[in-house]
Amino acid sequence: MSHAPSPHTFLQSLEAMADEAGEEGYSLRAIFARLDERAFGAGLFLLALPCAIPFLYLVPQVVSLPMMALTLQMLAGREEPWLPEKFGERRIDKPGLTRMSRFGRKWFGWLEKISHPRMSWLTGKSAERVLALFLTVFCASILLPIPSTNTVPGIGVAIIAFGLMSRDGLLVILGLIIGTAWIALLITAALYGFDAATDLLRALLGRG
Template structure:
């Protein structure tokens, strides 16, 4: 039996995900196996990893696998849990090797730049006292990923990923940026829903009368 591959202190999270994808069998790994191999006990790393497939356009199937676990982790932040935990059914969900490879490539493509500019700053934003508030925002962003419409994963996925990366690296500016992106997206969804409802109401009135 092979030993778990753990993240090394001199290896970035993106590099670790790339190595994980290369080492994966064809059937992939369960979320629990992935978390164990990353050897991460922080919410930021877990949410970043799970958000990656949501950021990749036209990657179908995997976002639906990770959406509920993302909600579970965000909720745990809200209630003040110190370490992430997944229920057995969610932890058993698998991402196959193809999905992991796409996640690794997408992570490098979309977030490779952030490794060069992210750094600890505005520490009050990433402290324990702020984590519950950030968790509430992340919960909303993760919930919006479940909206059953095409192309609705990418923007909230980006928001979660940037915010989570900021949490992981103690970069309050990144957390603020990701949160603003997510809030704008949720606001756009709500506005779109109201607009759609008004259109339906007007059409119904025109066709059937008041």
């Protein structure tokens, strides 16, 4: 007997999954299967959420390499996302899922309200490989062993991914601006001194 498709939005589905999870949570493969998402945008948005949460440790490191695996598949022109087994078996526990869903609703719920198809040429297959190149660089910056450096690129990737899901090119542009500005800051830090850039980052995060 067939069932009608769920009317839930992506964030609502994530909230429901966090509520239902046991203490051990779910593997990334199980999460992808439960959300029944086959688009790169949905997978990247899901994985970018924990990276965008300030001062959340361990979970961003769990998902950053799988994020890069997805962006490299986009770059190669693959039609659907696929997680290698060693990435797919990585787990996000219930507290991590709960923080992801709450953070997603609090900080990205507005995207569901304002997003709609526009400038859709920026979300099509012809543009996807160019976006994948930027996304790969943004995701690679999350791997840097510097505290609190996952938040800004995580936000950039999440907004781009939501734009891909909703075919909203304006959101894609916004995410590109955020991510590119972050990469420019990292380059500035490398060229002009890590200490000065660290002071600026602390000031931006209100921890100075």
